Amino acid sequence: MEELYQSYKGYAFSIAYRMLGVVADAEDAVQDMFAELQHRDRSGIQNIKAYVAKGVTNRCLNMLNSARSRRETYIGEWLPEPVSEGYDGPEAAAERNDSLSYAFLVLLERLSPTERAVFVLREAFQYDYEAIAGMVGKSESNCRQIFSRAKRILQTEPSSRFPSPGYGTVTENLLVRFTAAFTAYDVGGMLELLGEHPVLVADGGGREVHTILRPMTGRRGVTALLTSRRVMHYLREWKHSYGMLNGEPALIFTVQGEVRAALCLSADRSGESIQNLYLLMDPAKLSRITMPPELPQS
Structure with missing residues (x-):
């Protein structure tokens, strides 16, 4: 059992984190799944990796359904929790692709729990529809329809709450230029950096920290x-x-070594302008951020 846990815990976490967007909840789903696995007869399990994926997906679906009502009463905007580089361990290196980016996680908030499960399993982990059907308890044809619907939802025009589709990765140079304009109150420099329809969203943790309650657009x-x-x-x-953070350069603010805020950015399709800005100030979502070596300042 210990060997199974060490072999698949990173893989299970990578699914759970994309499903839930909260590290502690993802860890709970993984631990609960392995606890159940420890007490069952494993001789009949033909594909342990698929079994792990199904088990953690079902637990995440239950957690998402119960979390929706809580997020509806959340004061201000709810944003996913970012993860530091390598948080999910080397076991999940193969799954560190565009589906881990912070903007992608925010986009997934548009989807219902089932849509999110089908989309993540298909898009990020390349499961076929037959396997996905067995994991989420739907027919294969239904899963195809759910995936198509989810893809259409994510490709629609941006709203005031969600980022625009087709985002690009923010480069170190773009982040450094943004920081220079931000710290210098440089209006002209900021206008040069922002895309055509930028969106700024902040999450202070509901009642935890006073910050911007509604997204700013334009x-x-x-x-x-x-x-x-x-x-x-x-x-x-x-x-x-x-x-x-989430495999991309980000700006982290600290006071005496304690992380107080994190700013994640996404670029437009050209990769030359900033399209979406996500300011995290919820202490619970910052506690696991580790401080890696700094990127070049210029």
């Missing part, structure tokens, strides 16, 4: 917010470092 509004000397001025007073 170049004028986002620029005004980011260059205001009254709003978010405290971010400029904190030390900032460049780290890797």
